[in-house]
Amino acid sequence: MEVNLTGLTSANTEEDKNPLKMLILGSGPAGLSAALYAARAEIAPLVITGMELGGQAALTHTIENYPGFPEGVGGSQLGDLFQKQAERFGARVEFDSATAVDLSSRPFKVTTYNREYLTESLVIATGASPNRLKIAGEEEFTGKGVSWCATCDGWFFREKDVVVVGGGDSALEEGLFLTRYAKSVTIIHRRDTLRAGAILQNRAFANPKIHFIWNSVITDILGKDAVEAVRLQNVLTGEVTDQPTDGVFIFIGHTPNTQLFKNQLEMDDLGYIKTNMLMETSVPGVYAAGEAADPNFRQVVTSAGMGAAAAMQSIKFLEKLGVD
């Protein structure tokens, strides 16, 4: 095997001569469910994990709304279970990330940090990444009090005061989780009502550690070596105040990880890949599933369902090609 100076494996491996039947990008619920279905059809899919093993689900402490787990299940535990189940039937999982794709002809070419792959079908399950506030102090204090992951970083805020930015399910779920550690959790929301579901709202309102600041946005994150305060602006009155805090947890939505496919697949204005009911994209043989293609539901169960559907449709495509 020849390895060039960029670390890419050059041609002449068996895989280069014989394209894969199915390559799956992403190891979140959509990617690993696609892998399970393809593996059980004896397609032996290859999953390229990306940097987040288990996807966004692995970032949260407990998932209570994935069926089959009446007591809830740990986010990263669920990812491990998905992976084990897919591997049991022959899926291969590689820790690597796609850096470029060429979908102009089949077999499709996918370049990763480690090598190049050719594949007859492609399932894109690259999910989404958390949005940034894009304000002063956010980059500077990342890892020094600014975080997008309560499960990962909550422990560092024992008996400290933290703020959570956002008003949806994630903001409340993660805010509630942070009350295990923090002395106080102040939820800052730009409106005066929450988007989160009723159960979460009731739990948050009943929790004595949780406070709310309504109709306000953060304009600056302030501090010397670490976060010390956030500057708030009331969107109704314009009043500016500084709120002392030790940590800032940001849960203000997501952007799909689809930049790689720009100008190769049809997308909507927000960058979500357009699919039909069969998870087919604008290029035959390329399927998209989960949050990369779903601006609406964005749940583990819906993403997993889309992943399964994409694999099933891709299997039919391979059958028609005669490469099943």
Ligand SMILES: Cc1cc2nc3c(=O)[nH]c(=O)nc-3n(C[C@H](O)[C@H](O)[C@H](O)COP(=O)(O)OP(=O)(O)OC[C@H]3O[C@@H](n4cnc5c(N)ncnc54)[C@H](O)[C@@H]3O)c2cc1C
């Ligand atoms: C804090 C938090 C709490 C949540 N709580 C819940 C909950 O309680 N219940 C619920 O149902 N949902 C919850 N969600 C939402 C749920 O996690 C997502 O809807 C689900 O994970 C989406 O699955 P996905 O497979 O589409 O994408 P993701 O989970 O986003 O996974 C994307 C995958 O693609 C990979 N990837 C990205 N770029 C590349 C690339 N270039 N090459 C290869 N791979 C790539 C990533 O590494 C990752 O493995 C929560 C989300 C967050 C952030």
